[in-house]
Amino acid sequence: MSQPLSNTSKLCVHTITTKPWPIETAIDRFAAHGVKGMTVWRDALNGRDIAATGQRMRDAGLSVVSLCRGGFFPAATVAGRQAAIDDNRRAIDEAAALGAPLIVLVCGAVPGQPLDVSRAQIREGIEAVLPQAAAAGVRLAVEPLHPMYADSRSAINTMQQANDICDAINSPLVGVAVDVYHLWWDPQLQAEIERCGEAGRIFAFHICDWRTPTEDLLNDRGLMGEGCIPIRQIRGWVEGAGFDGFNEVEIFSNRLWAGDQEAFLGRIVEAYLQKS
Amino acid sequence: MSQPLSNTSKLCVHTITTKPWPIETAIDRFAAHGVKGMTVWRDALNGRDIAATGQRMRDAGLSVVSLCRGGFFPAATVAGRQAAIDDNRRAIDEAAALGAPLIVLVCGAVPGQPLDVSRAQIREGIEAVLPQAAAAGVRLAVEPLHPMYADSRSAINTMQQANDICDAINSPLVGVAVDVYHLWWDPQLQAEIERCGEAGRIFAFHICDWRTPTEDLLNDRGLMGEGCIPIRQIRGWVEGAGFDGFNEVEIFSNRLWAGDQEAFLGRIVEAYLQKS
Numbered sequence: 001m002s003q004p005l006s007n008t009s010k011l012c013v014h015t016i017t018t019k020p021w022p023i024e025t026a027i028d029r030f031a032a033h034g035v036k037g038m039t040v041w042r043d044a045l046n047g048r049d050i051a052a053t054g055q056r057m058r059d060a061g062l063s064v065v066s067l068c069r070g071g072f073f074p075a076a077t078v079a080g081r082q083a084a085i086d087d088n089r090r091a092i093d094e095a096a097a098l099g100a101p102l103i104v105l106v107c108g109a110v111p112g113q114p115l116d117v118s119r120a121q122i123r124e125g126i127e128a129v130l131p132q133a134a135a136a137g138v139r140l141a142v143e144p145l146h147p148m149y150a151d152s153r154s155a156i157n158t159m160q161q162a163n164d165i166c167d168a169i170n171s172p173l174v175g176v177a178v179d180v181y182h183l184w185w186d187p188q189l190q191a192e193i194e195r196c197g198e199a200g201r202i203f204a205f206h207i208c209d210w211r212t213p214t215e216d217l218l219n220d221r222g223l224m225g226e227g228c229i230p231i232r233q234i235r236g237w238v239e240g241a242g243f244d245g246f247n248e249v250e251i252f253s254n255r256l257w258a259g260d261q262e263a264f265l266g267r268i269v270e271a272y273l274q275k276s
Numbered sequence: 277m278s279q280p281l282s283n284t285s286k287l288c289v290h291t292i293t294t295k296p297w298p299i300e301t302a303i304d305r306f307a308a309h310g311v312k313g314m315t316v317w318r319d320a321l322n323g324r325d326i327a328a329t330g331q332r333m334r335d336a337g338l339s340v341v342s343l344c345r346g347g348f349f350p351a352a353t354v355a356g357r358q359a360a361i362d363d364n365r366r367a368i369d370e371a372a373a374l375g376a377p378l379i380v381l382v383c384g385a386v387p388g389q390p391l392d393v394s395r396a397q398i399r400e401g402i403e404a405v406l407p408q409a410a411a412a413g414v415r416l417a418v419e420p421l422h423p424m425y426a427d428s429r430s431a432i433n434t435m436q437q438a439n440d441i442c443d444a445i446n447s448p449l450v451g452v453a454v455d456v457y458h459l460w461w462d463p464q465l466q467a468e469i470e471r472c473g474e475a476g477r478i479f480a481f482h483i484c485d486w487r488t489p490t491e492d493l494l495n496d497r498g499l500m501g502e503g504c505i506p507i508r509q510i511r512g513w514v515e516g517a518g519f520d521g522f523n524e525v526e527i528f529s530n531r532l533w534a535g536d537q538e539a540f541l542g543r544i545v546e547a548y549l550q551k552s
Contacts, residue, residue: 185426
């Protein structure tokens with residue numbers, strides 16, 4: 001079990017966590033609350049000068065941790081898969097312009113398409129964009145998603161599968177984003193985090209909580225402490241495996257988005273220090 | 277891949293699938309549609325003479341396949357765990373009275389209690405009721421539940437875990453209920469079904485489908501063919517592992533319960549023959 005966090009030096013918050021705020025507000029308020037890192041969702045950049053937005057983040061003392069999200073490689077047609085590859089190339093360009101060293105991949109799935117077919121398409125898609133990622137100096141993190149998203153969002157649903165696909169691709173640019181929400185239930189989690197760490201592939205660590213009852217499959221995540229995930233224990237495993245990057249607060253919640261975002265951000269910092 | 281089903285000789289329907297119907301109506305209508313087996317949820321027996329209800333099912337030509345559900349063994353207190361054991365003993369009495377040879381166990385979980393603690397309590401609970409199950413001639417099926425229920429419904433979430441706990445208990449009375457809804461996403465499913473079959477422990481097979489999007493974590497299951505689960509492929513694995521029992525249609529759906537149940541039952545039979 002890790003020690004409690006004593007400060008916010010490794011606190012990163014995703015733009016989607018305070019979705020009602022435009023990114024400019026998020027930059028200002030995150031910095032004012034002592035947040036030190038920011039992961040940017042691509043929709044937050046709509047209509048912005050991306051390079052200038054990245055500079056604004058750095059000027060505010062915020063590290064640009066990653067760009068969310070690439071992926072969604074599987075498709076029923078060759079044209080669909082090519083469109084996904086093209087979109088991931090645009091994401092790499094955006095990450096480079098923003099100054100983000102990492103893109104998080106929600107790998108994708110097609111309802112009704114066998115999962116092993118989708119996994120092969122995911123591997124092909126990642127390999128297709130690797131040369132551009134290398135040229136841009138951008139790394140790619142496979143994020144295994146909870147099995148409740150295996151129908152349409154990701155055919156990669158456990159740390160074991162994420163490690164397996166990284167082994168198959170075998171590039172120093174391709175690693176794993178460990179998200180407690182997706183993975184907390186897995187009895188093999190600790191062992192597979194160790195395996196990932198030994199390969200030097202833990203690229204990101206995302207936190208939030210699992211509420212009981214969860215009322216929406218997508219947008220009912222909890223603030224740390226509101227649910228049942230042993231966040232601190234899992235953080236200990238990740239740190240024990242050699243990860244020393246940011247702890248990224250990524251919460252999708254209709255409930256929390258509906259409230260005052262300034263008060264919510266205060267609660268995030270408090271929960272980060274007390275419950276993470 | 278299994279062949280399509282050519283008749284309804286192995287079609288079982290759960291009482292909860294046509295929840296708006298009292299069990300007497302379900303018995304009559306299931307029999308009229310050629311359904312040959314029935315799994316009874318305990319709430320359907322409220323206020324009934326259980327032995328007489330079992331006889332009514334047999335008189336209508338319906339096999340009593342199983343009683344749903346026992347389990348929910350974990351609890352934060354000794355008293356809570358004893359209450360769960362007592363309730364499972366009542367379930368065994370009810371199964372014996374009904375003439376059901378099997379009880380399906382939704383094993384339980386306590387939000388915030390470590391999953392390995394819950395798993396130990398599940399094993400202890402099953403072992404505590406085994407003598408009574410043996411005396412009654414009732415078998416017990418551990419049903420691994422989808423990881424989205426790991427918070428509060430079951431700490432057993434994969435076939436591998438179900439096989440492991442059966443190995444640990446090592447009783448001919450304790451096996452596994454394989455439900456495609458909970459397990460379809462697991463890349464180890466085929467191998468673990470084979471392992472379960474080799475041990476002679478596949479006690480039940482439940483079918484329905486996974487809809488995209490799924491709008492409710494509990495009550496938005498699909499009729500076979502409405503979703504992405506490779507039901508026929510999984511049935512082939514189960515049959516290949518030696519299972520020759522009923523294919524049980526277990527659907528929880530606010531949408532389908534809201535419609536005409538007679539028409540729904542007709543669709544179930546059609547989907548069973550064409551999509552299972």
